[in-house]
Amino acid sequence: MSEMNTKEKLLLHARRRFWTNGYSNVSLRQIASAAGVDVALVSRHFGGKLGLFEATLEGAFNIFETPPTSETELIEAFVRLFTETPRTQTEPSAVTMLLTNSFDEEVGSLVRDLYDRQFQQSLRDLLGPERAALFAAVVFGFSVAEKSLQVDGIAAPSSAEYRRQLEHLIHAAFSYSG
Amino acid sequence: MSEMNTKEKLLLHARRRFWTNGYSNVSLRQIASAAGVDVALVSRHFGGKLGLFEATLEGAFNIFETPPTSETELIEAFVRLFTETPRTQTEPSAVTMLLTNSFDEEVGSLVRDLYDRQFQQSLRDLLGPERAALFAAVVFGFSVAEKSLQVDGIAAPSSAEYRRQLEHLIHAAFSYSG
DNA sequence: ACAAATTGTCAACACTTGTTGACTATGAGG
DNA sequence: CCTCATAGTCAACAAGTGTTGACAATTTGT
Numbered sequence: 001m002s003e004m005n006t007k008e009k010l011l012l013h014a015r016r017r018f019w020t021n022g023y024s025n026v027s028l029r030q031i032a033s034a035a036g037v038d039v040a041l042v043s044r045h046f047g048g049k050l051g052l053f054e055a056t057l058e059g060a061f062n063i064f065e066t067p068p069t070s071e072t073e074l075i076e077a078f079v080r081l082f083t084e085t086p087r088t089q090t091e092p093s094a095v096t097m098l099l100t101n102s103f104d105e106e107v108g109s110l111v112r113d114l115y116d117r118q119f120q121q122s123l124r125d126l127l128g129p130e131r132a133a134l135f136a137a138v139v140f141g142f143s144v145a146e147k148s149l150q151v152d153g154i155a156a157p158s159s160a161e162y163r164r165q166l167e168h169l170i171h172a173a174f175s176y177s178g
Numbered sequence: 179m180s181e182m183n184t185k186e187k188l189l190l191h192a193r194r195r196f197w198t199n200g201y202s203n204v205s206l207r208q209i210a211s212a213a214g215v216d217v218a219l220v221s222r223h224f225g226g227k228l229g230l231f232e233a234t235l236e237g238a239f240n241i242f243e244t245p246p247t248s249e250t251e252l253i254e255a256f257v258r259l260f261t262e263t264p265r266t267q268t269e270p271s272a273v274t275m276l277l278t279n280s281f282d283e284e285v286g287s288l289v290r291d292l293y294d295r296q297f298q299q300s301l302r303d304l305l306g307p308e309r310a311a312l313f314a315a316v317v318f319g320f321s322v323a324e325k326s327l328q329v330d331g332i333a334a335p336s337s338a339e340y341r342r343q344l345e346h347l348i349h350a351a352f353s354y355s356g
Numbered sequence: 357a358c359a360a361a362t363t364g365t366c367a368a369c370a371c372t373t374g375t376t377g378a379c380t381a382t383g384a385g386g
Numbered sequence: 387c388c389t390c391a392t393a394g395t396c397a398a399c400a401a402g403t404g405t406t407g408a409c410a411a412t413t414t415g416t
Contacts, residue, residue: 006363021283025202027403038365043405045363100281102326105199112327120329133323133331134343140327141319145311148280149290149318151298153311165312165354172350176343184393205373216395221375223393 007045009035015056019092022100023053023107053107060094061118074126078119078139079166095143127174134173142166185223187213193234197270200278201231201285231285238272239296252304256297256317257344273321305352312351320344 004012013034017026028049032039046052068074101111123132142165145151155161182190191212195204206227210217224230246252279289301310320343323329333339 020281022200022203022281025283028405029403040366040405041364049404098327099277099322103198103200103278105203115327116329120327124330129331130343131331133329134347136327136329137319137323137332138316138347139319140322141315141317144277144318144322145315149276149293149298149314151294151311151314152302153307153309154315165308168354169312169316169347169350172347172353175350176346206375207373218375218396219394227374 006035006037006041010037010042010045010052011055014052016092018053018056018101019094019097020100023104028052050107054110057097057111057114060097061115068122068126071126074122075135075170078123078135079163079170095140096147098140099144099148131174131176134176135170138169138173139166142169184213184215184219188215188220188223188230189233192230194270196231196234196279197272197275198278201282206230228285232288235275235289235292238275239293246300246304249304252300253313253348256301256313257341257348273318274325276318277322277326309352309354312354313348316347316351317344320347 010031014031017031017034028042029039031052032042042049042052046055063077063080068077098111098115102108102115104111120132120136123135126132127135142154146154146157155165188209192209195209195212206220207217209230210220220227220230224233241255241258246255276289276293280286280293282289298310298314301313304310305313320332324332324335333343
């Protein structure tokens with residue numbers, strides 16, 4: 001970690017804190033301190049707090065090596081986004097980022113638009129609006145119950161049981177006929 | 179609204195702002211200003227910011243006239259909690275409150291504990307941990323997709339179609355066998 | 357080696373935050 | 387009427403916010 005330059009260090013810790021605690025609940029001094037760097041360098045490298053946050057969104061939903069063509073391919077990638085975390089196990093996932101930031105007054109619309117443009121849109125094109133919506137609802141509900149409310153009875157993510165529960169509901173979403 | 183005393187006015191606007199924007203994202207001055215009241219009166223009447231927030235949680239999950247005894251009764255009440263808002267249509271719902279506050283560092287555990295103690299607990303007792311969890315996941319997913327991400331394809335709440343979509347997924351959650 | 361651009365350091369800025377204390381109504385009980 | 391607790395007003399506080407400018411250090415290009 002010491003072999004990163006300042007920009008990378010800031011970006012790493014910014015993503016960690018912004019994604020898990022929400023944009024408005026994190027101060028630049030907290031991030032800079034965690035990165036072992038002066039606060040002023042944020043404005044220098046990223047133009048300000050908002051610029052730093054936007055930089056953390058780079059490739060947030062970029063989970064395809066190649067754009068998906070079939071339903072199964074897209075669904076598989078989607079499930080992967082929600083069950084795995086981007087780098088290590090301790091890093092917050094893109095789903096957590098959505099839950100903590102989509103309500104924020106300053107970056108809420110930014111985050112929602114990004115999600116819709118980079119993800120929900122392709123879901124809609126492939127599945128149609130109703131099934132795409134139910135699909136997203138199911139998969140987000142799982143994340144909320146697990147990450148946000150920490151409801152008992154939901155298996156640990158990345159476990160086989162978790163996938164089984166999730167796929168059961170996904171199947172239900174697909175069997176919906178408006 | 180002018181026939182309310184200061185304490186009631188503060189409570190009303192505090193609930194509105196705390197529940198829709200999250201505890202840390204709202205300042206006492208915003209609330210006091212919206213209520214047309216001096217800031218210092220918050221500490222006078224509620225002891226401080228945290229006391230005011232806790233006061234807004236009074237009866238947040240209190241949607242039963244009488245405690246539910248059957249599954250259908252409990253499910254009905256649960257669906258009502260998620261599709262209706264407590265007072266008027268413009269007031270934030272308890273679900274919104276959970277989504278905006280359960281991640282907060284200062285009040286997150288408070289809110290999560292309250293939800294579990296006052297709601298998920300009785301769900302678990304009646305349905306067992308797995309089905310209770312899936313049930314909560316389904317119903318929360320709906321709220322996230324609608325309120326937080328504003329996904330297209332999900333019908334407006336309190337519409338018949340919304341209930342139909344929701345009940346379809348709920349039925350799926352109940353048909354799960356671990 | 358020199359000049360120039362980039363990167364880092366430090367202190368200050370204007371502003372907002374929650375909270376407190378002194379002071380002034382206001383109104384009820386003796 | 388006087389007293390006194392409750393309610394409201396106002397100004398200040400220490401702490402924390404994002405951002406900026408002046409300066410030093412370091413790296414880069416020639």
